Amino acid sequence: MPRVPADAARPASSRSPADARASAQRLERLGAExxxxxxxxxxxxxxxxxxxxxxxxxxxxxxxxxxxGLSRAPAVELVRRHGLGRVAARRVVAALGLARRAASEALVRGARLATSQQIFEAYHLLLRDLAKERFLTVLVDGKNRVIGEVVVSEGILTASLVHPREVFTPALRAAAAGMVLVHNHPSGDPDPSPEDHEVTRRLVAVGDLVGIRVLDHVVIGDGRYVSFLERGWLPS
Incomplete structure (x- = not known):
């Protein structure tokens, strides 16, 4: 039977500094769970x-x-609106960011990509709560094994922001054979926009010219994703 956290029995507002010390001791002895x-x-x-x-x-x-919800808040908001000290706010934001990354480290170097679902599972928690769109590429070798990841841009996805030079220069340096495009929709709706289709078309064309295949474009929303490969939308 699962253990019930001790603080579930009474509100946080009634706990004292002595309780905080007890929490720290229990953390050391028994773990965060x-x-x-x-x-x-x-x-x-x-x-x-x-x-x-x-x-x-x-x-x-x-x-x-x-x-x-708290993980979406920037440190400056925690300071200005809620009275945290700057150091404490940075600790909170950093810890929640690390938690997202720890849950999203499925794509280790050398892992073989076989499905779009793998991409979703690896990046969903990392990207779903971001306030801005983040566009990245997962680079693979000739056997579809992961050799690297590159964050290309942050902001609204446009053809001018996601320039082929920024996408393919790191891939050429890494001697990648292919790549998967990945980005999030902060709205939570992963349905691609016309701009998403245009960016994909442009990058597929450049990839064909330089010999680096664009294998898929995975758009991540809240709890679901859309794969250009699965939908048959990748230009041939």
Missing amino acids: VLGSHELLALLIGPHTACGAPQLANDLLEAYGSLR
């Missing part, structure tokens, strides 16, 4: 003289609704 989200967040925040870390952790989770 036995602590509730409020306790872990309070430990990240550290000492906070204004209202106490447990109270502030509770306020943050109430304000954003969940850890996922």
Whole structure:
């Protein structure tokens, strides 16, 4: 039977600095799994003289609704709107960012790409909550084994922002045989826009010229994805 985190029994606002010390000791002895989200967040925040870390952790989770909601907040917002110190805000943002990356490290160097689902599973948690579109390429060798990843741009996806030079120069340096294009839609809807289709068409054409195949373009939304390869949309 799963253990219930101790902080589930009473609100964070009623816990004292002594409770915070007890949480830290339990973390050392038993691991993070036995602590509730409020306790872990309070430990990240550290000492906070204004209202106490447990109270502030509770306020943050109430304000954003969940850890996922909190993970979307930039450090400057946590400082200005919620009174965190700059160091504490950076710790919180960094920890939540690391958690996303830890859950998205499925594509290790040498892993063989076989399906679009692999791309989705590897990048979904990393990309789904970003406020801006991020465009990246996954580079593979002649046997579709991963040899690298390149973040090409951040912002609204346009043909001018995603220039073939920025896409293919790293691929040529890595001696890649192919690549998968990946980007997210912050709206959560992965259906490609006309601009997505135009960028894909342009990059496929350049790839044919330089001998680096564009194998797929995977657009990631909230809990689902669209694959140009699976839909038959890749230009031939």
